[in-house]
Amino acid sequence: MNSTKANTPARPQQKVAPDSERRLLQIKDTRVWYTTVAGEAKVVDGVNVTINRNEVFGLAGESGCGKSTLVEGVLRLIKSPGYIKSGQALFTYPKDGNAGETTVNLFELGLGEIRPLRWQHIAYVPQGAMNSLNPVMRISDQITDAILEHGNSTKADATKNMLHRLEMVGLPPSVARMYPHELSGGMKQRVTIAAAVTLRPELLIADEPTTALDVNVQRVILQELLDIRKELNLTIVYVSHDMAVHAELADRLGIMYAGAMMEVGTTSQIFKDPLHPYTQGLIRSIPDISKERVRVEGIPGLAPSPLAWPTGCRFHPRCQFAKDVCRRVEPLLTETKPGRQVACHIYTDAWNEKSPGGTVQ
Amino acid sequence: MLKRHPIFAYYLRKLITYVFTIWGAFTITFFLFRLLPSNPVDAWVKTLERQYAVQQSSSVANTAAYYKEQFGLNGTLGEQYVRYMYQVFVKGNLGPSFVNYPDPVQTLIMKRLPWTIGLLGTSVILSWVAGIVIGLLAGWFRETRFSGAITNIAISLSQIPAYLIALLLVLVVGYGLKWLPTRGAWDAQYSIGFTLPFILSVLQHAILPATAIVIVSVAGWILTTRSLIITLLGEDYLLYAEAKGLKPWNIMRRYALRNIMLPQATGLALTLGAVMNGQLLIELLFVYPGLGDLLNLAINVYDFNTVLGVILISIVSVMTASLLIDLALPLIDPRIRTQIQST
Amino acid sequence: MRFLVQSWKVSAKFKFGVIIIGVLVVLAVIAPLIYTPFTQGQIPARPGVFAPWIAPSPQHPLGTEGAGRDVLGDFLGGLQATLLIGFLAGSAALAVGVVFGFVAGYKGGAIDTVLTTFTNMLLVIPSYPILVGLTLVVPQKTLFTLAFILALFSWPFAARTIRAQVIGMKNQAYVELAKVSGQSDLKIIFTELMPNLIPYLLMSFAFSTVGAMVGEVGISFIGLGPTDSITLGMMINLASGWGAYTRGLWAILLVPPAVLILIFIAITMINRGMEEYLNPRLQNVTGQ
Numbered sequence: 001m002n003s004t005k006a007n008t009p010a011r012p013q014q015k016v017a018p019d020s021e022r023r024l025l026q027i028k029d030t031r032v033w034y035t036t037v038a039g040e041a042k043v044v045d046g047v048n049v050t051i052n053r054n055e056v057f058g059l060a061g062e063s064g065c066g067k068s069t070l071v072e073g074v075l076r077l078i079k080s081p082g083y084i085k086s087g088q089a090l091f092t093y094p095k096d097g098n099a100g101e102t103t104v105n106l107f108e109l110g111l112g113e114i115r116p117l118r119w120q121h122i123a124y125v126p127q128g129a130m131n132s133l134n135p136v137m138r139i140s141d142q143i144t145d146a147i148l149e150h151g152n153s154t155k156a157d158a159t160k161n162m163l164h165r166l167e168m169v170g171l172p173p174s175v176a177r178m179y180p181h182e183l184s185g186g187m188k189q190r191v192t193i194a195a196a197v198t199l200r201p202e203l204l205i206a207d208e209p210t211t212a213l214d215v216n217v218q219r220v221i222l223q224e225l226l227d228i229r230k231e232l233n234l235t236i237v238y239v240s241h242d243m244a245v246h247a248e249l250a251d252r253l254g255i256m257y258a259g260a261m262m263e264v265g266t267t268s269q270i271f272k273d274p275l276h277p278y279t280q281g282l283i284r285s286i287p288d289i290s291k292e293r294v295r296v297e298g299i300p301g302l303a304p305s306p307l308a309w310p311t312g313c314r315f316h317p318r319c320q321f322a323k324d325v326c327r328r329v330e331p332l333l334t335e336t337k338p339g340r341q342v343a344c345h346i347y348t349d350a351w352n353e354k355s356p357g358g359t360v361q
Numbered sequence: 362m363l364k365r366h367p368i369f370a371y372y373l374r375k376l377i378t379y380v381f382t383i384w385g386a387f388t389i390t391f392f393l394f395r396l397l398p399s400n401p402v403d404a405w406v407k408t409l410e411r412q413y414a415v416q417q418s419s420s421v422a423n424t425a426a427y428y429k430e431q432f433g434l435n436g437t438l439g440e441q442y443v444r445y446m447y448q449v450f451v452k453g454n455l456g457p458s459f460v461n462y463p464d465p466v467q468t469l470i471m472k473r474l475p476w477t478i479g480l481l482g483t484s485v486i487l488s489w490v491a492g493i494v495i496g497l498l499a500g501w502f503r504e505t506r507f508s509g510a511i512t513n514i515a516i517s518l519s520q521i522p523a524y525l526i527a528l529l530l531v532l533v534v535g536y537g538l539k540w541l542p543t544r545g546a547w548d549a550q551y552s553i554g555f556t557l558p559f560i561l562s563v564l565q566h567a568i569l570p571a572t573a574i575v576i577v578s579v580a581g582w583i584l585t586t587r588s589l590i591i592t593l594l595g596e597d598y599l600l601y602a603e604a605k606g607l608k609p610w611n612i613m614r615r616y617a618l619r620n621i622m623l624p625q626a627t628g629l630a631l632t633l634g635a636v637m638n639g640q641l642l643i644e645l646l647f648v649y650p651g652l653g654d655l656l657n658l659a660i661n662v663y664d665f666n667t668v669l670g671v672i673l674i675s676i677v678s679v680m681t682a683s684l685l686i687d688l689a690l691p692l693i694d695p696r697i698r699t700q701i702q703s704t
Numbered sequence: 705m706r707f708l709v710q711s712w713k714v715s716a717k718f719k720f721g722v723i724i725i726g727v728l729v730v731l732a733v734i735a736p737l738i739y740t741p742f743t744q745g746q747i748p749a750r751p752g753v754f755a756p757w758i759a760p761s762p763q764h765p766l767g768t769e770g771a772g773r774d775v776l777g778d779f780l781g782g783l784q785a786t787l788l789i790g791f792l793a794g795s796a797a798l799a800v801g802v803v804f805g806f807v808a809g810y811k812g813g814a815i816d817t818v819l820t821t822f823t824n825m826l827l828v829i830p831s832y833p834i835l836v837g838l839t840l841v842v843p844q845k846t847l848f849t850l851a852f853i854l855a856l857f858s859w860p861f862a863a864r865t866i867r868a869q870v871i872g873m874k875n876q877a878y879v880e881l882a883k884v885s886g887q888s889d890l891k892i893i894f895t896e897l898m899p900n901l902i903p904y905l906l907m908s909f910a911f912s913t914v915g916a917m918v919g920e921v922g923i924s925f926i927g928l929g930p931t932d933s934i935t936l937g938m939m940i941n942l943a944s945g946w947g948a949y950t951r952g953l954w955a956i957l958l959v960p961p962a963v964l965i966l967i968f969i970a971i972t973m974i975n976r977g978m979e980e981y982l983n984p985r986l987q988n989v990t991g992q
Contacts, residue, residue: 668837
């Protein structure tokens with residue numbers, strides 16, 4: 001499906017960009033703000049990250065760090081009083097079948113232009129499958145309506161497609177005739193996954209799809225998701241606060257904190273050698289079941305408010321290594337080696353400089 | 362059996378409530394009227410005495426006794442009640458009317474019911490359709506100036522009694538501009554029948570009363586629809602429908618409209634059941650030959666049989682509408698069925 | 705009180721309604737005092753103190769009507785009577801509704817079943833014919849007895865609303881806590897439930913008031929209003945009796961219904977404003 005080479009137009013590139021042909025979605029300096037009575041809540045405030053083809057990209061971070069808002073922004077589902085303040089989301093996709101690929105900035109598209117992209121190219125598995133299905137429509141209608149809306153398949157084709165996808169997630173055809181309230185939470189979640197892959201989208205964004213489920217169901221569903229991904233060659237952005245899930249699923253990880261990207265790397269890099277003090281804290285907070293007495297270490301301090309992020313490095317009030325420079329200068333997401341980025345002064349020259357206030361690059 | 366089939370228990374409970382409430386409401390009404398310090402025969406006898414300057418003679422007493430028996434006013438209150446309930450619910454006879462003696466009340470009601478149903482029923486259904494369409498748009502585009510204006514107008518109109526609007530319409534459109542007739546249901550020059558001039562005349566006469574009712578009740582439907590839609594807009598499944606790339610028109614039709622249909626259809630049934638309660642004065646104002654007009658005629662001469670008959674019709678239609686909804690909901694909405702079965 | 709202040713701040717509708725009602729109440733209370741000299745010491749004037757159908761003049765700004773009363777005096781007196789009836793009937797309905805609603809909602813069980821069934825029976829009886837029946841025979845049809853009769857049919861609705869709120873509230877943790885700590889039912893009702901229910905009580909009051917006033921207009925409209933005063937509804941009835949249209953007396957014809965409509969709109973706006981404060985989703989523009 002994606003055999004044609006990308007003809008991505010030349011764009012200002014990061015210092016060491018990943019191979020541009022592998023690039024599917026490039027998020028640049030994105031800000032999603034909310035207008036509140038207390039001022040602007042800068043929920044997502046300057047995120048840079050690139051998603052490559054055929055990878056599972058895990059988006060991690062504590063609740064309230066802006067990861068869900070970021071993907072909602074990419075999906076253009078942000079509702080007033082929220083808005084996309086600035087940034088780019090460059091998405092490369094085959095516009096007219098296999099004729100060639102186009103890159104568009106999702107943030108610049110009108111709502112009428114984004115609509116054909118949805119489901120066909122970017123699909124979404126929502127956070128609360130419990131409430132995401134219309135209670136008064138049969139499951140079948142809720143899956144086929146999207147198929148029929150895009151492209152020109154017949155009703156019979158759409159039904160066949162729908163039943164096939166349900167089978168892929170291990171649901172019997174009888175589910176199609178049911179109403180949402182007749183399904184268990186795990187079954188509803190499977191329905192949303194089945195629905196998301198009906199049109200074989202290039203990108204699948206899954207927002208905490210298993211968080212509300214019990215651990216056993218969670219495991220089964222994650223396995224099914226991995227199987228589907230292999231079978232359909234999907235690219236998945238998987239949002240979760242659960243590092244254990246990421247360890248199982250993700251190829252690469254992005255760690256978000258306070259509306260910004262703190263660290264990006266492969267999953268094994270992040271787990272074996274976390275660079276950012278925040279990431280280190282996150283990894284430490286995973287319970288180690290190999291030890292007899294489980295003692296989970298949390299990160300001291302409270303998550304800051306999006307109404308007023310701390311100056312300098314947003315993590316500095318909770319960081320045990322914080323120095324004067326951290327309080328004054330915001331560290332940028334910088335490459336330490338190919339494919340590995342971190343936003344922390346420790347890994348810059350500035351860290352060892354005697355004189356405070358030197359520019360950090 | 363009831364334990365094993367909660368749905369039966371549910372139906373049985375609703376049926377018992379239905380019968381019991383009708384009985385209770387009707388009994389309360391019966392005694393309220395019997396406790397009034399007058400009755401049709403006494404009032405009539407008083408008129409006779411005044412007109413012919415007769416004294417309370419035995420002949421008058423004999424006549425009075427005859428009519429009291431005719432109207433079921435003889436004997437103790439308890440006897441009257443038992444006799445009346447037996448006559449109404451077992452024999453299906455509402456008794457003779459006083460306003461049109463000796464026609465039985467059911468004949469009078471049947472003659473006037475079509476006018477009331479025609480005028481009020483049509484107005485209610487019209488307002489329901491219009492209110493849902495306008496309310497849907499006002500809710501969907503809730504942040505627009507249009508929605509704000511519509512909402513404010515609807516709030517303003519929603520609690521005004523329709524007969525005040527009717528009064529203004531009569532004054533301005535009827536008397537002032539002389540555009541439309543303001544009295545009766547048809548022009549006396551036509552005889553009743555399925556002829557074009559008669560039907561046109563009926564429609565023409567219905568415009569003003571219907572408009573008054575529609576203006577007020579459409580406001581109520583707009584407000585309920587709008588608030589249902591606004592609640593709906595916060596639902597995850599609407600966002601999900603948008604993420605699926607459905608056209609806004611399809612989301613509005615297949616998700617929003619569909620999901621508010623159940624509460625709004627319920628509301629329509631209840632309103633149709635209660636249609637006679639609120640709008641009796643409208644008929645009075647327009648001299649419209651419906652039940653409201655009959656009720657007014659009857660009440661002024663203490664015609665208990667007729668008044669109770671009209672009230673019974675009203676109580677039964679309110680209760681039947683709500684019973685039908687209670688019985689139909691579990692069949693229509695699978696969620697309610699599950700809820701009943703799980704309790 | 706804080707609730708009213710907040711509603712005032714949040715809702716323009718509430719402000720609008722309060723101002724209108726405030727102006728009308730002030731007019732009804734103060735204006736008659738100022739205007740009494742024009743009507744020979746009484747508002748409304750005694751029938752026959754002036755000649756009928758005097759054209760508007762400095763002595764009679766709106767002229768006199770068929771019974772020889774000053775029309776402006778009729779208006780001011782009617783406004784006073786109508787507002788008073790609404791207030792009295794609304795208060796009475798609220799009082800009964802509170803007792804029924806609290807007992808049924810708080811006690812639950814058999815008491816609740818009996819009270820609710822009774823309330824529901826009253827709710828399905830069309831109130832208008834009964835109102836007419838009662839007003840036809842009541843011996844002393846004063847403003848107070850009429851308000852009492854109207855309250856008879858306004859309270860079931862208030863009772864039902866309050867009961868629903870009480871049931872919703874009594875299962876909340878802080879009420880459970882008070883129960884467990886051994887407080888008496890009355891103390892719980894007055895210290896825990898009542899303060900939280902005040903907004904709903906106010907709304908029920910406003911609703912009953914509107915209901916009673918609508919009923920009063922309906923009764924007076926057909927000529928069965930109180931015998932000791934003139935209400936706005938009665939003015940409508942009198943106007944049609946005098947052939948006010950053919951005489952071109954637009955002031956008598958249009959002002960009473962217009963003022964009534966204004967009162968209904970204002971009270972509805974107040975109610976809506978309180979509702980919007982409690983449930984911001986109802987506001988026109990969300991998330992400002």
